[in-house]
Amino acid sequence: MSKRVNRKFKISRRLGEAVWGSQKDPVVSRNSPPGQHGASGYKKPTDYGIQLSAKQKLKKYYGDITEKQFRNIYKNASRKRGDTAQNIIGMLESRLDAFIYRMGIVSTIFAARQFVSHKHVMVNGRKVNIASYRLSVGDVVSVVEKAKSFAIVQQNVESSGACPDYLQFDKDSMSATYVRVPAISDVPYPVVMQPNLVVEFYSR
Incomplete structure (x- = not known):
């Protein structure tokens, strides 16, 4: 690391x-x-x-x-x-830690890396603890059951704004689908x- x-x-x-x-x-x-x-x-x-x-x-x-x-x-x-240039942005935004950050369940990209490394995240139903894991379009990223009850996670989800439209986030299940590779103009x-x-x- x-x-x-x-x-x-x-x-x-x-x-x-x-x-x-x-x-x-x-x-x-x-x-x-x-x-x-x-x-x-x-x-x-x-x-x-x-x-x-x-x-x-x-x-x-x-x-x-x-x-x-x-x-x-x-x-x-x-x-x-x-x-x-567009490809670089697409590859950076497809990193698992960046995706977790965009979901709004953590407040910083640094916290996202820690969240992933502590095995609080699943990709397509399997736990992944590698922050640089590259997602593919259609992948579903979710928070493990235990981590859903963390006060800081619930607070971040409630206070976060709208997610970028290249991911589809479900607050109830705390899961998101990678809809498409973003362009530079799509990234906030x-x-x-x-x-x-x-x-x-x-x-x-």
């Missing part, structure tokens, strides 16, 4: 955006890089820097994905038919993601 060394809010300050959309993120009120020289503000980035930032922002948004895993996602996406990112720059970064 990969380990997130840096605090997530520190990552947001380095990138200059509230990557996960939290209003508690210090970057909202203190828009400067971390560290003793952060007060001088953000420097004008080069083309390479813009591409690197886009790659880091998309990778970090999905939690504890390692650079090796993310590069492999790009390689697999580039081999598939269609637009590589809190900040602008530019997967086309990720493609440019890796194809240099």
Whole structure:
């Protein structure tokens, strides 16, 4: 399992955006890089820097994905038919931890990874504890019976908004069906993601 060394809010300050959309993120009120020289503000980035930032922002948004895993996602996406940038988003959103996050039963992508690793999730009736498990269209993801009674799960479900339309969520059974592979415009990112720059970064 990969380990997130840096605090997530520190990552947001380095990138200059509230990557996960939290209003508690210090970057909202203190828009400067971390560290003793952060007060001088953000420097004008080069083309390479813009591409690197886009790659880091998309990778970090999905939690504890390692650079090796993310590069492999790009390689697999580039081999598939269609637009590589769209394929990258489709592959990221088909990860089990991302799907659990979209269902609204956890509050963060990091909590989704932990929820999956603790064996609280089933795919097509079988327990799966691998956060990077790749779903296929038509798969049904459900919460195990014991976890349905967790107060935090019930609270998250009640307070969460509408799910994206590429999954069909049933609150009563706490299960969701993966309806279709989403396009970039379908994904409710809190900040602008530019997967086309990720493609440019890796194809240099």
